[in-house]
Amino acid sequence: MxxxxxxxxxxxxxxxxxxxxxxxxxxxxxxxxxxxxxxxxxxxxxxxxxxxxxxxxxxxxxxxxxxxxxxxxxxxxxxxxxxxxxxxxxxxxxxxxxxxxxxxxxxxxxxxxxxxxxxxxxxxxxKTILRDEFVFNRNVLTVLEKNSFVDYTFLNKIEYDDFILNNPLSEYKHIALKQELEKYDIIYTQGAGDYFSERLIKTFNENGLTGLSIYNNRSIEFV
Structure with missing residues (x-):
């Protein structure tokens, strides 16, 4: 993970x-x-x-x-x-x-x-993984509407691209990437943040390294 x-x-x-x-x-x-x-x-x-x-x-x-x-x-x-x-x-x-x-x-x-x-x-x-490489129909984006966050999913890429264009302040709550990328312990993405493997995070902490902060309310999957 x-x-x-x-x-x-x-x-x-x-x-x-x-x-x-x-x-x-x-x-x-x-x-x-x-x-x-x-x-x-x-x-x-x-x-x-x-x-x-x-x-x-x-x-x-x-x-x-x-x-x-x-x-x-x-x-x-x-x-x-x-x-x-x-x-x-x-x-x-x-x-x-x-x-x-x-x-x-x-x-x-x-x-x-x-x-x-x-x-x-x-x-x-x-290498940064570009938005076009995300598995769009498995992504979840969230946006603030009337003082609360609303989640959005997408049936097709046109719908997905249109939402991103018209909601520049939306955030990725969940992203899906191709299975072949799971082998990497650091993943840079376009617009969806950056990810460390749990094994790397564990080693980082065990060696007393500092400066790392983890988002526990964001997730990633490989399909």
């Missing part, structure tokens, strides 16, 4: 009260001298990224620098900003070493140099 996860927003765990990020990327990593977005940000951070995620990179990636916010704790799963679409979080070297015993599929690491931090941190790039 897999569970939906995110980076913890608890101040006692992450050290800051903004609930958004613990470190801030140096803007020079993202911008050209004239203030326009550079190739790094255009490739990894812009909206078409998902459609282009299998394209080869035609530019060099220099050192990525970041600075911790005041009072921020350096957890093993780390929230950062400004957000870049391809990278869900920063992960510690300790966490990555643990991942060597798990199936995360093809992936790429990009080291991030965090000021005054001895631990190494990385962006972890994995």
């Amino acid at each position: 897999h569970k939906k996860i995110t980076v913890s927003s608890e101040p006692k765990i992450i050290g800051v009260k903004n609930g958004i990020m613990q470190v801030e990327l140096d803007r020079k990593n993202l911008l050209n001298q004239d203030g326009s977005h550079n190739k790094f940000y255009k490739y990894f951070g812009s909206f078409p990224y998902w459609a282009n995620q299998n394209n080869k990179i035609d530019f060099n990636i220099s050192v990525i620098n970041a600075k911790p916010l005041k009072k921020a704790k350096m957890t093993d799963l780390l929230a950062y900003g400004p957000y870049i679409m391809a990278f869900k979080w920063l992960i510690s070297e300790k966490f990555y070493n643990i991942l060597q015993d798990f199936n995360i599929g093809e992936h790429t690491l990009y080291e991030v140099n965090i000021e005054n931090c001895e631990e190494k941190y990385f962006f972890l790039k994995l």
Whole structure:
């Protein structure tokens, strides 16, 4: 089984009260001298990224620098900003070493140099499972209507696509993916959040790693 996860927003765990990020990327990593977005940000951070995620990179990636916010704790799963679409979080070297015993599929690491931090941190790039790859007739979306949440299911893909287009604030309460994806211990999805296998979550906690938060009211199945 897999569970939906995110980076913890608890101040006692992450050290800051903004609930958004613990470190801030140096803007020079993202911008050209004239203030326009550079190739790094255009490739990894812009909206078409998902459609282009299998394209080869035609530019060099220099050192990525970041600075911790005041009072921020350096957890093993780390929230950062400004957000870049391809990278869900920063992960510690300790966490990555643990991942060597798990199936995360093809992936790429990009080291991030965090000021005054001895631990190494990385962006972890994995393939994102696109909405079109979901088993649409097994999905359940929920949306707030008149102060209460209403769940929706779908008979066909046209109905499903139309609902998503007209309800941008809806959330996936349950998603279904193809059976072949169940073997992966980390799953990135487009719009439905990210999932760790229970085995990975158990190992994460047993090794004293920090920064993980679990959604117990969201579910995933493989069919």
